Amino acid sequence: MPSATSCSKGPNPWWNSTLYFKNLRRFWPIWGSYGVILLLVPLTFLLTWLDRNSSLTADLAAQDLLGFVSPMGLILSAVWSIISAMAVFSYLYNSRSVQLYHALPIRREGLYLTGYLSGLSFLVLPLAAVFLFTLGVEAVSDTLMLWPLLQWLIAQVCFALFFYSFASFCALFVGHIAALPVFYGILNILAFGMYQLISELFRQFVYGYYSWPAMSALAQWLSPFIVLWREGGVRPGEDGGYFFTGLAITLLYAQAGLALAALGLLVYRTRPLETAGDVVAVKWVRPVFKYGVAFCAAVTLGIFLHELFRSLLPGGMWPMLGLMLLGGLIGYFAAEMLLRKTFRVFRRGWKGALALCLALTASALVMNNDLIGFNRAPSRYDVVSVILDGPYTLPSDSASHFGMYLTEDEDIEAVLSLHRAIARDQKMLIERNNSRPGDVYYDVYLPDSPGRTLATSMTVYFDYELADGSRLTRAYDLQLYTTDLDAPDSVASLLNSIVNDPDRMEEQYFYAVAEQDAFDSLAEASVNNVYNPETQTYYNVNVGSEADRNALLSAVRSDLAAGRLGRRYLFDDQARSDTCYLADLNLTFFRTVTETDSYGQAREHDWSTTVTIGLQSTATDTIACLEKLGLIDENHQLVTHTEDYLRSSGEPGAADTVQMEESSTEAVDDGPQAEVIPLD
Amino acid sequence: MIEVKELVKTFDGFRALDGLNMTVPTASIYGLVGPNGAGKSTLLRHITGVWRQDSGTVLADGAPIYENPAVKARIASIPDDLYYFLSASTADMAAFYRGFYPRFDMGRYEALRDVFSGIDEKRAIRRLSKGMQKQAAFWLALCCRPDILVLDEPVDGLDPVMRRQVWSLLMGDVAEHGTTVLVSSHNLRELEDVCDHVGILSRGRVLIERSLSDLQENLVKMQVVFQEKELPKLPNDMEVLHVSHVGRIHTLIVRGNATDVTNRLAVYAPILMEALPLTLEEIFIYELGGEDYAVRDIVL
Numbered sequence: 017m018p019s020a021t022s023c024s025k026g027p028n029p030w031w032n033s034t035l036y037f038k039n040l041r042r043f044w045p046i047w048g049s050y051g052v053i054l055l056l057v058p059l060t061f062l063l064t065w066l067d068r069n070s071s072l073t074a075d076l077a078a079q080d081l082l083g084f085v086s087p088m089g090l091i092l093s094a095v096w097s098i099i100s101a102m103a104v105f106s107y108l109y110n111s112r113s114v115q116l117y118h119a120l121p122i123r124r125e126g127l128y129l130t131g132y133l134s135g136l137s138f139l140v141l142p143l144a145a146v147f148l149f150t151l152g153v154e155a156v157s158d159t160l161m162l163w164p165l166l167q168w169l170i171a172q173v174c175f176a177l178f179f180y181s182f183a184s185f186c187a188l189f190v191g192h193i194a195a196l197p198v199f200y201g202i203l204n205i206l207a208f209g210m211y212q213l214i215s216e217l218f219r220q221f222v223y224g225y226y227s228w229p230a231m232s233a234l235a236q237w238l239s240p241f242i243v244l245w246r247e248g249g250v251r252p253g254e255d256g257g258y259f260f261t262g263l264a265i266t267l268l269y270a271q272a273g274l275a276l277a278a279l280g281l282l283v284y285r286t287r288p289l290e291t292a293g294d295v296v297a298v299k300w301v302r303p304v305f306k307y308g309v310a311f312c313a314a315v316t317l318g319i320f321l322h323e324l325f326r327s328l329l330p331g332g333m334w335p336m337l338g339l340m341l342l343g344g345l346i347g348y349f350a351a352e353m354l355l356r357k358t359f360r361v362f363r364r365g366w367k368g369a370l371a372l373c374l375a376l377t378a379s380a381l382v383m384n385n386d387l388i389g390f391n392r393a394p395s396r397y398d399v400v401s402v403i404l405d406g407p408y409t410l411p412s413d414s415a416s417h418f419g420m421y422l423t424e425d426e427d428i429e430a431v432l433s434l435h436r437a438i439a440r441d442q443k444m445l446i447e448r449n450n451s452r453p454g455d456v457y458y459d460v461y462l463p464d465s466p467g468r469t470l471a472t473s474m475t476v477y478f479d480y481e482l483a484d485g486s487r488l489t490r491a492y493d494l495q496l497y498t499t500d501l502d503a504p505d506s507v508a509s510l511l512n513s514i515v516n517d518p519d520r521m522e523e524q525y526f527y528a529v530a531e532q533d534a535f536d537s538l539a540e541a542s543v544n545n546v547y548n549p550e551t552q553t554y555y556n557v558n559v560g561s562e563a564d565r566n567a568l569l570s571a572v573r574s575d576l577a578a579g580r581l582g583r584r585y586l587f588d589d590q591a592r593s594d595t596c597y598l599a600d601l602n603l604t605f606f607r608t609v610t611e612t613d614s615y616g617q618a619r620e621h622d623w624s625t626t627v628t629i630g631l632q633s634t635a636t637d638t639i640a641c642l643e644k645l646g647l648i649d650e651n652h653q654l655v656t657h658t659e660d661y662l663r664s665s666g667e668p669g670a671a672d673t674v675q676m677e678e679s680s681t682e683a684v685d686d687g688p689q690a691e692v693i694p695l696d
Numbered sequence: 697m698i699e700v701k702e703l704v705k706t707f708d709g710f711r712a713l714d715g716l717n718m719t720v721p722t723a724s725i726y727g728l729v730g731p732n733g734a735g736k737s738t739l740l741r742h743i744t745g746v747w748r749q750d751s752g753t754v755l756a757d758g759a760p761i762y763e764n765p766a767v768k769a770r771i772a773s774i775p776d777d778l779y780y781f782l783s784a785s786t787a788d789m790a791a792f793y794r795g796f797y798p799r800f801d802m803g804r805y806e807a808l809r810d811v812f813s814g815i816d817e818k819r820a821i822r823r824l825s826k827g828m829q830k831q832a833a834f835w836l837a838l839c840c841r842p843d844i845l846v847l848d849e850p851v852d853g854l855d856p857v858m859r860r861q862v863w864s865l866l867m868g869d870v871a872e873h874g875t876t877v878l879v880s881s882h883n884l885r886e887l888e889d890v891c892d893h894v895g896i897l898s899r900g901r902v903l904i905e906r907s908l909s910d911l912q913e914n915l916v917k918m919q920v921v922f923q924e925k926e927l928p929k930l931p932n933d934m935e936v937l938h939v940s941h942v943g944r945i946h947t948l949i950v951r952g953n954a955t956d957v958t959n960r961l962a963v964y965a966p967i968l969m970e971a972l973p974l975t976l977e978e979i980f981i982y983e984l985g986g987e988d989y990a991v992r993d994i995v996l
Contacts, residue, residue, distance in 0.1 A: 027798055029765040034795020042781060112779035118746040120796045121769035289747055290707065 027121040032130050035122075039134035043103045050096045051142030054172075057084050058150035065157035072157055078164035078258045079250055081150070085171045085260055086248020093175035094241060096139055098200045101183035102193055104135040109193045111292045118289060128284045132184055132277060139176035143169060167260045171248075174270035178240060181273035185280040188287055189301050191294035207238030213315040220319065220336050221383035223446050224391045224438070226477060226491030240269055295354045306351040310372050313347020314340045331450030333384045340380070341373050348372050391442055393435035394480055394488055402431050403479040406491075408472075409515050409584035411596045411630025415524040418515050418584070427517075434510040435478055438492050441507055448495035456497055470498045470587045476511070498587050512586055518579035525582065526573075528625045529605050539606035539624070541565040543631070543647055545598040547655045554598070557647045564645050569603060571641035572629060581635035593657040597631040601638070697722045698743060698844065698878065703752035705738055705900075712738045714900035715752070720893070722757075723874040725866070727887035727908075729980055730897030736880045737776065739897070740848050743878065744773045756844060769798055772842035774833045776849040776880075786817040786832045790839065799841040808835050811861060826853040834862050838869070845869070847879040851886065863890050888976040896983055904983055912973055915982065916957050918948045921968040928964050937982045949974070949982045 040047070057080065064072040107113035117127060147169045154160035186200045202209075211231055218225035236243055247262035260266075283298060291297040296305050318340030322329065329335040348369050352361035382388065405419040422428055438445065456471040473495050480488040500508035522530075529535055541559035548555055559565050575581035585592035606624040631638065631654060642648045655663075698720035705713040713735050720726040730736050741747045742754050745761040745768050753760065756767045780789055794800040809817070812835045814828060821832050830853045837845060845866070851859045867890065869875040881887055887894070888908065895905040904911065915937070921944050922928055930936060935951040945968075950957045954971035961969055974982070 027765045027769045027796060032795060034792060038781075038792060038795075110779070112775070112777050115741065115744070115746050115773075115775050115777075116779045119744045119768065119771070119773050121765040121767075122796065123763050123765055126765075 028126065029121075029123040030126045030129060032120075032122050032126060035127075035130045036134045036137075039104055039131065040137065043100075043138065046096065046099055046103055047138040047142050050092070050139060051145055053092060054142055054146040055149065057081065058146060058153045061150070061157065061159070062153045065153070065159075072159050074154075074159040074161045075258075077154060077157075077159045078161045081168045082164050082250040082258055082260045085168055085175075086262060087245055089168075089172050090175055090241070090244055090248060093139065093172060094179045094204070097176060097179035098183045098197050100135040100138040100180055101187045101200075102196055103138075104131040105184065105187040105196075106193055108187070108287075108289075108297075109191060109292055111290070114289045114292050124284055125281060128281050132181075132280070135184065136176065136180050139180055140173060143172050143176065161257065164258050164260075167263060171260050171263060171266050174266040174273075175244070178266075178269040178273035178276075181277040181280070182240070185276040185283070188280050188283040189296065189298050191291045191297035195295045204241045205239050207235040208242055209239075210312075211235035213312060216319055217315050218383065220322075221333060221380050222390055223384075223386065223442055224490040224492050226489045229487040229489060240272075244269065294357070302355055306348065306355060306368070307372065309351035310344045310348035313350070314344030314372075314376060317343025317346060333380055337377060337380045341376055344372050344376055345369055386442065391439040391490070393432050393439060394482065396429060396432060398482050398484075399428050399432070399480050400483055401481045402428055403477070404431050404434075404514065405477040405479070406475050407511055407515055407586070408474050409586055410588055410592050411585070411600075411632075413525075413600055413628040413630040415521070415582060415584065415629075418524070420520060420524075430510070430514050430517075431478065433505075434476075434507065434514060435490070437505060437507045437510050438476075438494075445492070445494060445507070449493050470589055472496050472587050496586060498589055501586075508586060512584075515584040515586070518577070518582075521576040521579070521582035522573060525576065525627050525629060529627065532605075532607070532609070532623060532625075534605045534607055534623075534625075535569070537605045537607040538562075538565045538569055538603055540602070540604035540626075541568050542602045543599050543642065544602065545600065545655075546648060547598070547653045548651055549653060550651055555652065557652065559645060559647065565603075568601075568638070568641050568645065571637040572601065572603070572635075574637045575635040578637075581629065581632055581638060583632060583634065590658075593661070595632050595634060595656065597633065597654040597656055598660055599631045599654050601629045601631055603627045603629070697757060698726075698876065699753070699755040699758075700739070700743070701753045701755075703739070703742060703754060704750045705735075705742065705747065706750050711900055713742075713749075713752075716897075716901055718895055718902045718905060720876055720878050722876050723870055724893050725870060725877040725879065725891045726893045726895065727891035727976075728878060728880040728895050728897060729882070729884060729887065729976075730903075731984060734897040735900045736897055737848055738900075740773070740775075740846055740878070740880055743844075744768075744771060744846050769796075770843040771846060772797075772837040772840040772844075773846040774830075774837050774848065774850055776852070778829055778833055780821040780829075782822065783820045785820055786815055786835065789821065789832070789836055790817075793836055793840060797840040801839050801841050804841070805835070805839045808838060808865075811835075811865070827855060827858070830854055831858060831862075834865070838865060841873075843873075843875060845875055845877045847877065847881075849881055850879055851881075851883070859886070866890075884977040884980055885975070894976065896980060898984060908976070911976075911979055913953050914951060915974050915979055916950055916952060916954045917972040917974050917978070918946075918950055918957060918961060919968075919970045919972065920946050920948065920961060920964075920966045922946065922964055922966050931960065934960060949978075 060080075061072055061077055064070045107117045118124075120127075122130075147165065150165060150168075151160070154165065182204070183196075183200050186203060187196055190196050190199055211228070214231075215225070215227060218228075244262060244266065247265045249261040251259045251261045253259055287297055288299070296302050318336060321339040321343065322336050325339075349361055349365060352365045352368075353359055356364075383390075401421065401423045403419070403421050405417075407418040408416055409418060410416070420427075422431060456469045458471050458473070473493070476492050476494060478488075478490045478492075482488055494507065494511075496508040496511070500506040501512060503509060526535070541564075542556055544556045545554045546557050547553075559568055572581065583595065585596070604624060604626040606622065608620055609623045610618055610620050612618055633639075633654075633656060639648070639654070642654075648654055698718070700716055700718040703713050703716040703718075704711065716735070716739065718739070728736050728739070738747070742749055743756075743761065745754075745764065748762055754762065756771065759767050761767050761771070781792075784792070790800075790802075790805055794802070812831045815824065815832055815835070821829055824832065830851070834850075851862060854862060863886075866875075866877055870877060879887070879891070891908055893905070893907050894911055896903045906914070925944055927939065927941070927946050934957075936948055937951060938947075938949040940947045948961075954973075958969065958971050
C-alpha cells in the first residue's frame with residue numbers, strides 16, 4: 017500500500033498555525049459575539065443616516081464613537097479578554113488536555129505564543145472588521161472624521177492588548193478555570209483594594225494616620241481598570257475635531273500589557289503541569305496567596321466585627337486586634353483548604369497560623385505604640401507648604417470649618433509647633449479618645465454652672481507639601497478640655513492661637529468672594545435672630561439699598577482686619593457665650609461669569625455665594641453701622657448667648673435689660689430703613 | 697532506544713519516581729508492569745515529554761525528550777485517559793495531528809479506515825463508545841508513523857478481535873519499521889504474549905528489567921514430593937521465594953534456572969520432582985512478594 021507523509025519538514029517549535037486556526041474555529045462564539053456587539057455603534061450610525069427624521073453629523077458620529085470607548089468599550093474589552101484567555105488556556109486546567117497538548121512536538125514557547133496570539137485575535141480581528149465597516153458607513157453618509165475613528169481603533173486595541181495580556185498572565189498562575197476570572201477580577205483592583213485595607217488597618221492602630229499619598233497614587237496606577245475608567249473621556253480639540261483623553265495612558269498600559277505577556281511566557285516555561293486542577297499552580301505563589309487571603313480577611317473581618325460589636329467592646333487596641341486575629345485565622349485556613357483541596361488542614365497548618373498571629377500582633381504593637389516615630393512632625397526645612405484643615409470653631413458661621421493653605425514661614429512654624437505638641441501628648445490624647453472622664457462636659461457653657469471643665473472633640477488634618485515633591489498627611493482626633501488653655505504650649509492653646517490669627521480672618525470668611533474678586537457684587541445683606549423685647553420674638557432684617565450693603569461690608573471688613581470680629585472659640589465657654597450674639601450677618605454675593613466649557617465654548621452662568629458671620633459684641637464698626645442703618649435699636653436688639661439663656665431660663669428681665677451701646681442709640685434715625693421679617 | 701537515568705519526580709514531598717533507571721531497546725516491545733501507585737503513568741508522562749523531571753535524564757536515541765520537538769515528533773502516545781476536543785471527530789483530530797507531526801501519513805489513515813471500519817470518522821469522538829474511542833486513538837497514533845509508541849493501558853476496553861488486530865498492527869510496525877513500543881498494562885497474560893522485554897516497577901524504581909525469556913529462566917516453580925512428609929531443611933544459599941503444599945506435594949518458587957535447582961533438590965532423593973516455567977503474572981507476584989507486596993490471606 018502506498019503511503020505518503022504530508023510534510024517532510026521538522027516541526028516548528030515556536031509556532032503552529034494548525035493550533036492557531038483550530039482555536040479560531042473552536043472558539044468562534046467568543047470573537048463572533050464581541051464583533052456583533054461592537055457592530056452596534058456603526059449600525060446605529062447607518063440607521064440614523066437612513067432615517068429621514070434623524071440627522072447624522074460628523075461631530076455627532078465622532079463624539080459617539082469616542083464616547084463609546086470609555087466606559088463601554090473598556091468594560092467589553094475587559095470582559096472579553098478574560099473569556100478569551102479562559103478559552104485558549106483552558107487546556108492547562110485539565111490533566112488529560114495537558115497531556116494532549118504537551119505531548120505534541122512543539123515547545124512551551126510555541127504553545128504559549130500560538131495560544132496568546134489566537135486569543136488576541138479574538139479581540140483584534142472583530143475590531144478591525146468593525147473599523148472597516150464604520151469607515152464605510154461614515155464615508156457613505158458623508159460623516160467621516162478619520163482621526164476620531166483611528167483613535168477609537170487605537171484605544172480599543174490597546175485595551176485589548178493590556179487586558180488580554182493581563183488575563184493571560186493570570187491564566188498561568190492558576191490551575192483551575194474557575195479561579196481564573198476570580199483572580200483576574202481581584203488583581204485588576206487588588207492594589208486599590210489593598211491600599212484601602214492597609215489604610216483602614218493603619219487607621220485602627222496608628223494614631224494620626226490619614227492617608228499615604230504616594231502609595232495611593234501607586235495603588236491607582238496598579239489598578240488599571242480604575243485608572244482607565246477615570247482617564248477616558250472625549251475632549252474637543254482647539255482647532256476642531258475630537259480627542260479621546262485617555263489615549264496616552266492607554267498606550268502606556270498597552271506597553272505594560274506586552275511586558276506582562278513576556279512575563280507570562282517566563283511563568284509558563286517553569287509552570288509544573290501536574291498542578292492542573294489546583295487553585296494556584298505556581299509553587300512560590302501559594303504562600304503569597306495564603307497569607308494574602310489571611311491578611312485581607314484579618315482586616316475586613318476584623319473591622320466588620322469591630323463595628324458590629326463596637327458598643328459591647330472596650331476601647332483600645334486589644335479588642336480590635338483580637339477580632340483581626342480571628343478574621344486572619346478564618347482567612348488563613350480557608351486559603352489552606354483551597355490550596356490543599358481538603359477540609360483537614362488544621363493539624364498541618366497550625367504553624368503558619370501561629371506565625372500569622374505573631375506577625376499581626378507584632379505589627380499592631382509597633383503601630384499602636386508608634387515605635388517607628390510615625391507622628392514626628394517633619395523638619396521645617398522639608399516643608400514647602402501645609403494645609404491645616406478640620407478644627408471646628410464657634411460661632412457657627414462661614415469660618416467654623418477652619419481650612420488654610422499656609423506657605424509663610426511663621427505660619428508653617430506655628431502648624432509644626434502644633435504637630436509637635438500632638439506628637440508629644442499623643443498618649444494622653446489617645447487615652448482621652450478611648451475613655452471619657454466623668455468630670456468633663458461636652459455640652460455648652462451654662463451661666464448657672466460656672467467652673468465646669470468643658471470639652472470639645474474635633475479632627476485636625478495636616479497635609480504637608482515636602483521639598484522633594486511628596487506629600488505627608490496626618491489626621492488627629494482630639495478631645496480638648498477648657499483647662500488645656502491654661503498651659504500656653506498645650507495642643508488647645510497652640511490651636512487656639514492658629515485659628516485666631518487676625519491676618520487670616522477675612523480670608524476665612526471671604527475666601528470664595530476674593531477668589532472671584534466679587535467684593536463689589538454684594539446683592540443681599542440681612543441679619544437674623546434680631547430680638548424684639550416687646551414681642552419677645554426673633555426677627556430677620558434685610559438691608560435695603562446697595563449703598564447700605566456696601567457700607568455694612570466695609571464695616572465688617574474693618575472689624576475683621578482689626579480683630580474685633582471673627583474671634584474663634586474652640587469651646588462653647590463663658591467667653592464665647594458672653595461675646596457672641598445669637599444674630600448672624602448674611603452677605604450674599606451674586607454675579608454672572610463667563611467660562612469655557614469642556615467643548616471649548618464660552619458659556620455664561622450665575623455665580624453666587626453667601627457669607628455668614630456670627631456677630632460679636634466687640635465688632636464696634638459693624639454694630640455702629642447696623643445702628644446707623646436702623647437695623648438695630650431699642651426694639652431690635654442683638655442678644656448674646658448668655659443673655660438668651662438667662663432670659664429663657666426665667667431670670668427676671670434678663671434680655672430686656674440689655675444695654676445698647678452709646679453709639680448705637682445715637683445712630684438710630686427716624687425709623688428702620690430695612691425690611692423686617694418676623695421669624696416663625 | 698529509550699534511556700531513563702536516575703529519574704526523580706516529587707509531588708508535595710512524595711517521591712513518585714525515586715532514582716529510576718530503565719532502558720528500552722530499539723525495535724522492542726517493552727512491557728512495564730507494577731502495582732498501583734508504582735509510578736508507571738508518571739514515568740510515561742516523562743517519556744512523552746509532558747512533565748519535567750526534578751532530576752535525572754530521559755533520552756530517546758541519546759537526545760533529551762523534554763522540550764525537544766524534533767524528538768517528540770517521533771513519539772506518539774495513547775494515555776490511559778483519552779482527551780479530544782469537545783466536538784472533534786476522528787477526521788478533525790487527524791487534521792490536527794497532521795499539523796503537528798511532519799510524518800503524519802494520510803495514506804495510512806486511508807488504509808486503516810478498513811481496519812477501524814466501525815468508527816464513523818465524522819462523528820464526534822466523545823460520542824463514540826469507550827472501545828471505539830480507543831480504536832480512534834490507535835488509528836491516529838499509528839498514522840503519526842512514530843519511532844516510539846508509548847501506550848498506557850492500551851487495549852483496555854477493546855474487544856478480543858480488535859485487541860488481536862491492534863497487537864498485530866503494532867508487531868507489524870515493530871518488525872517492518874523498527875518501532876519501539878513501550879506499553880504499561882496490568883494485563884500480564886497479554887503482555888506475556890507480545891512483549892520481549894519486561895520491567896517491573898515498585899515504589900518509583902525499576903525492580904527488575906530483563907527480556908521475558910531471561911526473566912522466566914531466573915525463577916522456577918518446583919513441585920516436589922519428599923520421602924518425609926515435612927519439607928527438609930534446604931540450603932541457606934537457595935533463595936526460596938515462596939513455599940506451599942497440598943498434601944505431600946510441596947510447591948517451591950526458587951530463584952535460579954531449572955537445571956541448577958533440580959540438581960540441588962535431587963540430593964534430598966525426592967519421590968517426585970518436576971520443574972515448571974512461571975507465567976509473567978506469577979513472576980510479578982513472587983518478585984513483588986519480596987517488596988512486601990504479596991497476596992495476603994485475609995479472613996473477613
